Amino acid sequence: MSNEHYPVVILGAGVTGLTLAHHLNKRGANFKVLEKLERHGGVVNTQSEKGFVFESGPNSGIISHPEVVALFDDLGDAIKIEKGNDLVKIRYVLKNGEWHALPHSPLSAISTPLFTLKDKFRILGEPFRKKGNNPDETLAELVKRRMGNSFLDYAIDPFILGIYAGDPAQLVTRHAMPKLYNLEQKYGSFIGGARKKAKEPKSELEKRTDRAVFSIEGGLSGLTNALLKSADEKHFDFACANITVEKQEAGFKVSYELGDEMNVIYCDKLVTTFGSVGLKDTLPFIATKEMQHLTNLKYARVVEVSLGFDQWEGRELDGFGGLIPHKEKRDLLGVLFMSSLFKNRAPKGGALLTIFMGGIRNEHLCDLNDKDLIKVLEREFKDLMKVSDYNPSLVKIKRYSHAIPQYGVNSNERFETIDAVQEQYPGLIIAGNLRDGIGMADRIKQASIIANKLSS
16 A cells, blocks of 8 residues: 655546646656546557547547647657648538538628528628627527528538537537637637637737647557656556545545555645546535536537548548538448648558547437447448448457546536636646537647646
8 A cells, every 4th residue: 555645646547637647747747647448548549450540539639729730849750740741721511411511601601602691791701790698598599690590501500520429419518618609709700700800810820820720640549658757657657447536624535545555645736637527426525406507517428430441442431520410310420531630641542531420419229239339320421431241351440438528507507616626725626628618629729727836
């Protein structure tokens, strides 16, 4: 049994925990990271099989915060950033069984068949529409008010399916899409606001924050591997079971099983990074009412399928992928053309595609067994991707019961409770995807901010 004391203990070695550990080690801090899995990386997990390199988890990230650029600078030659090629800009949306490129400018929005004539006029008038005054307005309400129903159905809905696997009618804009919300609140419109924001002075890091889609050469595990090395593996314990925290008069007592041994360590500051799932068992000293607010967070259930073809003979893979609006009533959420975006993901002449199923409005698909799920997938895939000879060389199914948190109407209650609990228990920091965004870049930004607080 250990009785060591650490200034900081971090629970979780996913992207948040690894990034935080990287920053702390860089500053010479003493800390310990406890991870329940036998490996680092959390949901990030690159795999290779039969000449295919595929992700079991996130498939890419977006350089959407300066903290991401700064982290890449820190890691230097330890990683090789691979930005998606020009095809990233082409994103397809299904309408009436046909793929159409999603408009990327007001002009292309006028010519697309995705939107009705009425809504095309609404798009032209969007910069002149008054801003909303309901802070808890859902994304669906906001978009219908400013852009129209068809824009909601064939632009925002598939976009939200691609990010949240969610329902725009259940997501509160200021929490789920804060940048979009702030465009209207600060500048008065989406279109005009985007133009004005682009002209504002930027720091050097902000200038390099280009919102590019990125991966790492060889897969995203290259990033988590580099972070582990930079953070120094001596600070980590893996395969930690039954982690429980007790509040002490000063600091915290952390108990956990490591193999056949019960370990106890003490710390001044404790950071949880694993989201809302598991908080109740890990932090039993938090009152029931507050814990309910922290954990009353719905997660979308998602099935991710990696399909590899040694020879591709379907529709041209000339874009980022295709998203399928809920209104189309199909059994797929979308398809990503991974081997067209990043190098060396499939054998020459072949293709690697990632398919998503389930989500908030089709959770029943997640309950299908593998055999029935593959039947549904084959039927949809052959039709949508124009594949007559469906004979994939690689089929990998990954199920996520807590894939993506949904920032709905109870989000503000959760955020206020986090602040209150952290004030009540000095030294406790509740991080992870239950706040501050759901993307990989959000996790990097959150960890960077926490590192600064811990070091101040």
